[in-house]
Amino acid sequence: MTSIYGPVTDWEHDFDHADPEYNANIHQIWDDLLNKKQCPVAHTERYGGTWLPLTHEHVREIAYDTEHFTSRSVVVGTTKPSQFDPQPPPSPIGNAPPISSDPPFHAEARRLLLPAFSPKKIDPWASEIRRICHQLIDDMGDVQFIDAAQQYSQDIPVQVIARMLGFPVQDADKFRHFVHLVLESVNEDRETRLAKFMVFDEYLTHQINDHIANPRDDLTTYLLNAEIMGNKLSPEHVGGTIILLLVAGIDTTWSGIGSSLWHLATNAVDRRRLAENPAMIPTAVEEFLRAYAPVTMARLVRDDYDFHGYAMKEEDWVLLPFPAANRDPDVFQDPDTVVIDREENRHAAFGLGIHRCLGSNLARLEMNVAIEVFLERFPDFELDQSEEVTWSVGQVRGPRKLPVRITARS
Amino acid sequence: MRVHVDAQKCQGHSRCYALAPELFDIDDYGNAHELNDGVVPAGLEDRARLAQANCPEFAIIIHE
Numbered sequence: 001m002t003s004i005y006g007p008v009t010d011w012e013h014d015f016d017h018a019d020p021e022y023n024a025n026i027h028q029i030w031d032d033l034l035n036k037k038q039c040p041v042a043h044t045e046r047y048g049g050t051w052l053p054l055t056h057e058h059v060r061e062i063a064y065d066t067e068h069f070t071s072r073s074v075v076v077g078t079t080k081p082s083q084f085d086p087q088p089p090p091s092p093i094g095n096a097p098p099i100s101s102d103p104p105f106h107a108e109a110r111r112l113l114l115p116a117f118s119p120k121k122i123d124p125w126a127s128e129i130r131r132i133c134h135q136l137i138d139d140m141g142d143v144q145f146i147d148a149a150q151q152y153s154q155d156i157p158v159q160v161i162a163r164m165l166g167f168p169v170q171d172a173d174k175f176r177h178f179v180h181l182v183l184e185s186v187n188e189d190r191e192t193r194l195a196k197f198m199v200f201d202e203y204l205t206h207q208i209n210d211h212i213a214n215p216r217d218d219l220t221t222y223l224l225n226a227e228i229m230g231n232k233l234s235p236e237h238v239g240g241t242i243i244l245l246l247v248a249g250i251d252t253t254w255s256g257i258g259s260s261l262w263h264l265a266t267n268a269v270d271r272r273r274l275a276e277n278p279a280m281i282p283t284a285v286e287e288f289l290r291a292y293a294p295v296t297m298a299r300l301v302r303d304d305y306d307f308h309g310y311a312m313k314e315e316d317w318v319l320l321p322f323p324a325a326n327r328d329p330d331v332f333q334d335p336d337t338v339v340i341d342r343e344e345n346r347h348a349a350f351g352l353g354i355h356r357c358l359g360s361n362l363a364r365l366e367m368n369v370a371i372e373v374f375l376e377r378f379p380d381f382e383l384d385q386s387e388e389v390t391w392s393v394g395q396v397r398g399p400r401k402l403p404v405r406i407t408a409r410s
Numbered sequence: 411m412r413v414h415v416d417a418q419k420c421q422g423h424s425r426c427y428a429l430a431p432e433l434f435d436i437d438d439y440g441n442a443h444e445l446n447d448g449v450v451p452a453g454l455e456d457r458a459r460l461a462q463a464n465c466p467e468f469a470i471i472i473h474e
Binding site for chain 1: 425428438439440
């Protein structure tokens, strides 16, 4: 991947969250900023001006403050929304509602989707997710070395969301490439990205038209029939929401499962405890979510704003690193230690405030089932030291290559 | 002991419902509310405290 900005040498004044070194060394970088440089809010001129607050208090304050910070764009890019879209969708809606929406429209767009993702609607998917996980392990064959990111973690959320949307499951690769384009290639040049977007846009239009012609019991048909205040959703709204569900549902959960398996592959004591006590998995998953929260959100500064002495300018980006908030010693005891039976754990992996991850119940279920099935089939495994672990680049963090050696199977 | 969910703060993380379904339920939109007028049956006090300590939005109030 080529960055137009070049490598980072000063994380305090010139950081780049899409530099490959950032996700690979994230905990060291935060620790240096907070404790060595006494820098709770880092800044960079990259991306046209970007801020990185690191404490739970600051992250929480910005997440709650929809007056000074807008969600119009939540993925930091090299071009500001006002530059690439001189006539953007009306500001409260944005291009992928409700994640890109502000109050008061946000609540309407979100209310539409919430029932489909409530625990009581999501829980029945457990058996299908379990079947998918077993199938993926069956497909690996009787091998000793696997890539737990590529051959397991990445396929689970793709297959689940494709089924929920009523899209062909065999198109999983198309979704993955699209998600990569949105989240990981943020510092590639704009023309290349746009051309790739158009290809996916055509695919999406085809799927939506197919659902208009052949309505069925899935989320896409549900969105096409849905109304807000008596009006059907515009095609842009339906398409934008589907893009949101694909982007938000795939990379994030893949990363959550992958980071959990990375932890288990590198921690023999925790691995054996969970393999012997599967009932501990739900509590352990919360701790993996805290310690390895995959998602950093972003906001745009609405107007020039003095944030605790930091002079933020109109349309500056502000990253919301919930994973950093989750390691704040003012909120969590011994935050850099992963304690798989941690009882008090008010982590913010799914965000805080009105944009709380809509799919959190689904993500939790997928993580729980994925880890349970993996440990059931592979009660012991370890990192394959002869290969390298690689981490994603950008606002979603998780292992993209996770070479594992299976040492016990059942 | 009584528990109460502050509806203004609750964002539907569903932690209380997962940890103490005897004390909390959620509606179709994922928003939590206390059961039984918030009265915590004897023996479930620790569950109430656990739910409170796991709410990301600090939305659960306990009256002892």
